[in-house]
Amino acid sequence: MTRLLTLFRGLLVTAAVLLAASLVIFLLIDAAPGDPAEIMLGTSAQADTLAALRHELGLDLPLFSRYLSWLGGVFVGDFGQSYTYGVAVGELIGDRLTVTLPLTVMATALAVAVSLPLGVVAAARPGRAEDNLASLFAQIGIAVPNFWIGLLLIVTFSLNLKWFPPGGFPGWEAGFNAALGSLILPSIALALPQAAVLTRVTRAAVIEVTNEDFVRTARAKGLTKRRALWRHTVPNALLPVVTMLGLQIPFLISGAVLVENVFNLPGIGSLAYQALSQRDLIVVQNVVLLFVAIVLVVNAGTDALYARLDPRLRARK
Amino acid sequence: MMLDVKDLRVAFRRENQPATEVVHGLSFSVKRGETLGIVGESGSGKSVVSLATIGLLPGTAQATGQILFNGQDILTLPEPDLCTLRGDKIGMIFQEPMTALNPAMRVGAQIAEGLILKKGFSKKAARAEALRLLNMVQIPRAAERIDSFPHEMSGGQRQRVGIAIALALQPDLLIADEPTTALDVTVQAEILNILDDLITELGISLVLISHDLGVIARITDRTLVMYRGAEMEQGPTEDILRRPGHAYTRKLLAAMPSRVRASLEVGP
Amino acid sequence: MNRLPKSLFIGGFITAAMVCTAILSRFWTPADPTGMNILQRLKPPGPAGLLGTDQIGRDVLSIIMSGAWTSLGIAVVATVIGGAIGIGIGVMAAAKGGSVERLVMALNGVLFAFPPILSAILLGALLGPGGLTSMVAIGVFMIPVFARVSRAAAIQIWARDYVKAARMAGKNDVLITLEHIFPNISAQIIVQLAIQTGLAILSEAGLSFLGMGVSPPTPSWGRMLAESQTYLASAPHLVLAPGLAIAIAVLGLNLLGDGLRDLTDPRRRQNT
16 A cells, blocks of 8 residues: 555656646746747738737736646647647647657667676676676767767768668658668667666676675576576666666757757757757747656656565565 | 595685685585584684585685595586586575575575476476475465565575575585574574474485584584684584583583573583 | 776876866967868868868867867866755755755756756757856756765765764754765765766767857867768768767766776775
């Protein structure tokens, strides 16, 4: 019963934090220069046409009611109308998600696929060549900017080797292979810093668990070092790794903004950025809220997951 | 002689320092079906001896001498052969039941693992055998508890699971490193009794390590007294208790609570 | 001397080199970083310049050197200010506990959801791009990072017996914090300062790359990379220099942080 209560309380806190964040976002955007009506109709429009539009959009209402109507809209899925794209913001976001979602999923999968075995192997032979190589990889991966890696990948694989397109997204209608192909280089660029961080975390977690007593029990049963490693050590080391994955989400989002920019991908990241330069503030407002919501929900999720698995591991007092 | 230890010395390498020897030329042997108790206070090196016997000394350890198990020298056997011996021929029970079990794996699975991986049991057969073992170590409602996680059990129950795991593959030699130290006093007696019954029934040799002479006195045939890595004396348990030859042994005896001493009818 | 971790030396050396370059650039660079010379545009490394020239003929090496000042300046200011605030509230949360701590944790939760790029987008809408926007955006994210680290470290010190005793004896929380908490968490804080400054440089580069950082003619590594994009095929050398500069700067600070951590960690176990 208390577990349910804790879960509920976590949800409440997350909702409260999200609300606070939405207020911050709203206030900042509201204070920003730029008249939505002018942007939609152009600066040469008549004053009373502008006023009429402003009234229609509800822009002449007091601040708090505008905030509430925005929030109300968000709840039912109505995020407002884009000033520059002329379509509903929700539709815009939905379209862009079809690029960003696969991109981030691919990047995360790639990062885990690389970092897990690398971290485990490095931990299994600390101080040896494998470990040093893994540490080198981790150090470099954390230090290089992912957008630079993107540029280098383009120079090498697109311009010189011509294996992949240098950018752009043909759309899923153009075929699975074509669409996926344009996401491969961006995924690699996005995955690199994550893989570097995860390698370190995995290595540290495995080293710590290796010293636990139950690994020795497994060896005493007659399990080989490798079997003990993969059947006992690694499953118990996954928890900090999963937690770190959750904590990496903000950086994944930032990374997406940069990588989508480098590769000219029509994703949510580039939407946020483009909307900013076009002063399409309603888009900016909603996209930022979406990002923040993702971060908070994922963090709450990892916290809940940790709480669920942790009492199991709290056998030692 | 099932186990024959000859002049065992163990030293630990340290960074930028000469190696420190913690076991100084220990020799003892264990016959088939016999129980040997190794008693000494902390720092006496007794745990190191137990780890050496099963070949699980840490990488920083250097061991010389011979540990002959059925004629094979544990200290020179290659790792794959040691893996074959472990579990099958030599089993071990550890001190801390809290941490000796994998917290993320069900108890039954941990018992069954050795059977599946090393004896080729099917999952079903292994599970049935695990159930039998749980009953053997007197876990109540074993059929339910077989799917429990370690943290759902008490310390005494966890230690019994540890015994079940160690006995699963029916080893000839069991090493118990302070099996009761981390348990409540009332539970200690239960565990010792279970251990005693099982090794008698199955004809297993036991090396029981403890700092507590009372524990040693209860179930061992012969006793080896250690202090700071060296042997003080060894002999039949009754002799050691009643007619201690060494000053240190006498100190250990004197340190026992008088009532316990009286109940064991030990010497002066 | 051979007891000191290697990473400390390498990291310290690189960081020192970067700092010296940054300071030196204020007084001297091989050529004027803003000096256009269209005749010499897009020349690869060689006689035209040690690292070549960019699309309007500016000497790449000079821009790199000046860019060090920009990157370092913004990164350090953001880290120090964000760090100071973060450490302050983190330490306070550890000392007071209860609702103060919960408030700080909730605040952290909000701030953690705003990585620098997101903050910069919001602030950019409000203030427009520039060095100040970058500093604030980066600094704001530093607050929860340092708050978390310092709180966790401080809590451990508060749990120590002599500190508990001091508190029970009636000693003022502020005094305890100054006398016992700060000295004992300083090692971990310094490590974080090094590492976070490195991350700040990365963030600043990213922001400049997107055009939300400092405006021209202030030199910036990130913007150099953005400008090099048009010339990826014709002048790939323009991509290498700024990227390497960023990577080396961050690597140096990371190694420095790792080295300091190895030095001060009581467990000192990187390899078991």
